[in-house]
Amino acid sequence: MFKQQLKKLDDQHLLRRLRTISSATGPTVLLDGREIILLSSNNYLGLATHPTVVNAAIEATHRYGAGSGAARLVCGTLTPHETLENTLARFKGTEAALTFAAGYLANISAIPALIGKDGLIFADRLCHASLVDGCRLSGATFRVYRHGDMNHLEQLLARRPAAQRTLIVTDGIFSMDGDIAPMKDMAHLAERYGAEIYVDDAHGTGILGRTGRGTLEHCEVESRVPYQMGTLSKAIGSAGGYLAGSATFITYLVNTCRGFIYTTATPPGIAAAATAAIQVIEQEPERRTRLWRNRERLAQGLTRLGFRLAASESPILPVIIGDPDRAMNLAQALLTEGVYAPAIRPPTVPPATSRIRLTITADHTDEQIDRALAALERAGRSLNLI
Numbered sequence: 001m002f003k004q005q006l007k008k009l010d011d012q013h014l015l016r017r018l019r020t021i022s023s024a025t026g027p028t029v030l031l032d033g034r035e036i037i038l039l040s041s042n043n044y045l046g047l048a049t050h051p052t053v054v055n056a057a058i059e060a061t062h063r064y065g066a067g068s069g070a071a072r073l074v075c076g077t078l079t080p081h082e083t084l085e086n087t088l089a090r091f092k093g094t095e096a097a098l099t100f101a102a103g104y105l106a107n108i109s110a111i112p113a114l115i116g117k118d119g120l121i122f123a124d125r126l127c128h129a130s131l132v133d134g135c136r137l138s139g140a141t142f143r144v145y146r147h148g149d150m151n152h153l154e155q156l157l158a159r160r161p162a163a164q165r166t167l168i169v170t171d172g173i174f175s176m177d178g179d180i181a182p183m184k185d186m187a188h189l190a191e192r193y194g195a196e197i198y199v200d201d202a203h204g205t206g207i208l209g210r211t212g213r214g215t216l217e218h219c220e221v222e223s224r225v226p227y228q229m230g231t232l233s234k235a236i237g238s239a240g241g242y243l244a245g246s247a248t249f250i251t252y253l254v255n256t257c258r259g260f261i262y263t264t265a266t267p268p269g270i271a272a273a274a275t276a277a278i279q280v281i282e283q284e285p286e287r288r289t290r291l292w293r294n295r296e297r298l299a300q301g302l303t304r305l306g307f308r309l310a311a312s313e314s315p316i317l318p319v320i321i322g323d324p325d326r327a328m329n330l331a332q333a334l335l336t337e338g339v340y341a342p343a344i345r346p347p348t349v350p351p352a353t354s355r356i357r358l359t360i361t362a363d364h365t366d367e368q369i370d371r372a373l374a375a376l377e378r379a380g381r382s383l384n385l386i
């Protein structure tokens with residue numbers, strides 16, 4: 001059965017395989033012994049390899065050990081976890097925050113803690129898989145609205161039974177398209193129809209907004225969204241997920257959220273690294289400036305070459321190809337040219353929208369971006385994509 005299913009995936013050009021990188025995930029990586037330009041990590045600010053962040057992980061590991069020993073409520077809450085949550089709450093401008101071992105885990109357990117089978121969820125069609133899974137696990141009635149379409153959301157809100165508790169679920173920056181959710185209009189609708197918003201700002205945290213607090217700061221709606229989820233694994237350069245909100249909400253999660261209660265706390269070194277990274281985000285705004293400048297250089301280059309870009313507003317720059325086999329061919333041609341950017345295919349993205357999802361970081365140099373563009377030009381020409 002496994003072999004048959006795998007063959008079927010392979011025939012549809014949808015088989016996935018792992019590749020081992022034998023270096024840090026910086027602007028370049030070592031793949032099969034070759035140094036190539038990496039254009040697919042979410043390490044937007046380069047903090048995964050920042051000396052302050054790495055040293056914080058080492059020091060906390062020396063002091064507190066490699067593992068946390070148990071779940072947080074059992075004996076696993078260590079000083080680095082508490083410090084991280086205080087830092088996160090201050091950074092996000094909320095009363096409190098709670099961290100999880102992974103962003104995926106945060107979504108699949110916090111949504112069911114928030115809403116049950118009597119509730120109603122409206123979610124954007126392009127929400128991250130972990131949000132979809134969380135919505136399904138909650139048992140609430142679950143409807144999707146067309147991507148970014150606030151008229152559609154309003155129709156759904158207007159038609160629902162008035163007394164039903166309602167959650168609107170969205171990404172801040174959409175992970176495979178790079179566009180930003182219309183948070184201001186959404187906040188307006190939520191207030192008008194008595195619904196609440198749950199935002200997953202995995203990709204906005206650290207890079208959007210005047211001080212890097214994320215999509216809500218960028219859209220000026222921070223006080224109007226009660227449930228802010230995000231990850232520590234992207235711009236923050238470490239690992240884990242978090243929920244930020246009111247002190248009562250966070251205490252409620254500590255008492256009811258299964259993905260918090262029944263899992264071992266993240267290693268102390270990981271928590272300390274995330275705290276240090278948030279401090280770097282606050283102290284080195286020039287990293288954000290470099291990230292956005294690099295993003296412009298790559299986006300303009302791609303447009304000039306004639307690639308079909310998704311309507312991105314972020315350092316995620318998807319080149320839409322369509323068929324999975326053509327996207328795979330482009331990824332392979334890019335690899336031959338020294339650029340690593342794997343194809344993203346269904347079910348991660350809708351059918352016929354297979355793509356190369358390029359991401360850029362603050363640490364890429366102009367020379368690396370120009371070399372990547374030259375590689376994209378040669379690969380694109382050879383496959384008649386431009």
Ligand SMILES: *Cc1c(COP(=O)(O)O)cnc(C)c1O
Binds near residue numbers: 102104231
């Ligand atoms: C990456 C991601 C997650 C999952 O976070 P992990 O920490 O990698 O488990 C959740 N939501 C979105 C939008 C993401 O991009």
